[in-house]
Amino acid sequence: MKKFGLLGKKLTHSLSPLLHKTFFEELGIEAEYKLYEVDETEIDNFKNYMFENSIEGVNITVPYKKVFLDKLDHISDEAKEIWAINLLYIKDNKFYGDNTDYYGFKYTLEKNQVDVRNKKIAIIGKGGASASVYKVLKDMEAKDISFYFRKDKISKIEFPKDIAGDIIINTTPVGMYPNVNDSLLDKKILKKFKVAIDLIYNPLETKFLREAKEYGLKTINGMDMLIEQALKTDEILHNIVLSAELRKKIIKNIEKKVEEFYENNGN
Numbered sequence: 001m002k003k004f005g006l007l008g009k010k011l012t013h014s015l016s017p018l019l020h021k022t023f024f025e026e027l028g029i030e031a032e033y034k035l036y037e038v039d040e041t042e043i044d045n046f047k048n049y050m051f052e053n054s055i056e057g058v059n060i061t062v063p064y065k066k067v068f069l070d071k072l073d074h075i076s077d078e079a080k081e082i083w084a085i086n087l088l089y090i091k092d093n094k095f096y097g098d099n100t101d102y103y104g105f106k107y108t109l110e111k112n113q114v115d116v117r118n119k120k121i122a123i124i125g126k127g128g129a130s131a132s133v134y135k136v137l138k139d140m141e142a143k144d145i146s147f148y149f150r151k152d153k154i155s156k157i158e159f160p161k162d163i164a165g166d167i168i169i170n171t172t173p174v175g176m177y178p179n180v181n182d183s184l185l186d187k188k189i190l191k192k193f194k195v196a197i198d199l200i201y202n203p204l205e206t207k208f209l210r211e212a213k214e215y216g217l218k219t220i221n222g223m224d225m226l227i228e229q230a231l232k233t234d235e236i237l238h239n240i241v242l243s244a245e246l247r248k249k250i251i252k253n254i255e256k257k258v259e260e261f262y263e264n265n266g267n
Contacts, residue, residue, distance in 0.1 A: 001030045001031060001032060002029070002030065002031035002032070002056055003031070003032055003034070003053065003054055003055045003056060004020065004031060004032070004033045004034075004055065004056060004057050004058065004237065005032075005033055005034040005035060005036050005055065005058045005059075006033070006034075006035050006036065006058060006059045006060075006061060007036045007038060007046065007058040007059065007060045007061070007064060007088070008035075008036075008037065008038075008060070008061040008062060008063075008064065009037060009038065009039065009040070009062070009063060009064070010037065011035040011036075011037050011061070012035075013177055013178075013202055014035060014061075015201065015202065015226065015258060015261065016033065016035075016059060016226075016230065017033045017034070017035065018254070018257055018258065018261060019226070019227060019230040019254055020033040020230060020233075020234060021033055022250060022253050022254050022257060023230070023231065023234045023250060026246070026249065026250050026253065027238075027240075029238065036058060038064075040063070043064060043067055047068070047071065047088075047095060050088075050090060051090070055090075056089060056090055056237065057087065057088065057089030057090065057233075057237045058087075058088050058089070059086055059087055059100075059229075059230075059233055060085060060086050060087065060088055061086065062127065062128070062129075062173060063127075065084040065085060065086055065127070065128030065129075066083065066084050066085075066128060068085060068088055068095075068097060069083065069084075069085065069097065071095070072085075072088075072095045072096065072097045073094035073095050073096065074094065074095075074096045074097070075096070075097040075098075076096075076097065076098040076099065078098070078099050078102045078135070079097050079098050079099040081135055082099050082101075082102065082128075082131040082132050082134075082135050083131060084099060084101075084127075084128035084129075084131050084132065085097035085098060085099055086098075086099055086100060086101050086128070086132075086229065087099065087100055087233050087236065087237075089236070089237055098236055099132055100228075100229040100230075100232040100233045100236070101128075101129060101132035101225070101229050102132045102135055102136055103228055103229060103232040104132075104224070104225035104226065104227075104228040104229030104230075104232065105132055105133050105136045105199075105225050106136045106139075106140070107224060107225070107228035108197070108220060108222075108224040108225045108228070109136070109140065111224050112218075112220050112224070114167065114195055114197075114218075114220070116137050116140045116141070116142040116166075116167065117140060117141040117142065117143075118141065118142070118143040119142055119143055119144075119165070119166040119167055120143060120144040120164075120165035120166050120167075121137060121142050121144065121145050121146070121165055121166060121167045121168070121169065122146050122148060122163065122165050122167070122168045122169070122193070123145060123146065123147050123148070123169050123171060124148050124149070124157065124168070124169065124170045124171060124172055124184055124185065125147075125148075125149050125170065125171035125172035126147050126149040126171075127171065127172070129171040129199055130147065130149075130171040133169055133171055133199075134147075144165070146165075148163075149172075150184075156184075157184055157185065159185060159186075159189055163189055163192060164192040164193070165192070165193055166193065166194050166195065167193060167194065167195040167196075167197065168189075168190065168193045168195070168196050168197070168212075169196075169197045169198075169199070170184070170196075170197070170198045170199065170200070170206070170208050171199050172184065173200065175198070175200055175206035175207050175208050176200045176202060176206075177202045177203055180203055180206065180207065181207060182207065183206075183207045183208050183211070184208075185208075187211035187212075187214070187215070190211055190212045190215050190217060191215040193212075193217060194217060194218065195217060195218045195219075195220070196208065196209055196212035196213075196217045196218070196219050196220070197219075197220045198219075198220070198221055198222060199222040199225060200221065200222050201221055201222040201223045201225075201226050204221050204223060204262065205219070205221065206221070209221060223255075223258065227251055227254055227255075230254075231247060231250065231251075
């Protein structure tokens with residue numbers, strides 16, 4: 001049986017196993033997808049752990065998207081430009097790094113018909129996820145992109161009084177379950193934008209998105225990005241390209257299972 005998984009620090013509420021297991025079932029692949037919670041003190045040993053336990057590939061989430069950049073045999077062009085990886089895998093006994101968040105966020109914009117060309121955009125956060133978002137926005141010809149982020153974990157983000165634009169995007173984990181009442185900005189800032197995007201998918205509607213909706217903004221959560229980056233991951237790991245029909249079928253099944261998950265868990 002092939003072994004894959006998700007590498008991070010806190011992964012209790014991740015939906016990744018559900019997504020990838022759905023993919024395995026649809027294609028008749030005998031594989032497992034497990035959560036690998038690793039502390040910072042042990043992260044440098046994880047490549048050896050993969051070899052020793054025959055783990056062929058892992059997705060990577062916070063805070064480890066930049067940890068392996070100088071420790072791999074090959075990095076994709078997208079990951080080099082973003083300078084962050086969310087996929088680490090072994091092929092012919094060599095380590096490869098890629099960034100499928102890029103494809104996930106691009107798909108999110110396209111599916112939800114968000115035109116970023118010549119638009120003014122505010123990005124909250126400046127971690128690995130924000131780098132993928134920035135790369136997509138530049139490739140899709142966004143006009144003016146600004147970052148707003150905390151200088152340290154205890155300070156607040158300082159937003160200028162004249163902040164305004166077309167699209168505001170939260171790339172931080174602030175507001176993620178179970179801390180659903182957290183937000184990084186005064187909701188009055190939101191009324192100065194037209195579209196609010198949150199990369200968080202648990203809950204499906206964060207405080208950030210709920211307050212944006214109150215001001216009439218178009219709101220988009222992180223579920224589309226999560227699903228598409230997972231499918232791109234599986235295409236890379238299994239060296240296949242899904243047909244449009246099969247991709248649509250898998251997405252439909254994933255969305256059904258996610259809906260059941262939230263109904264059963266109350267998130």
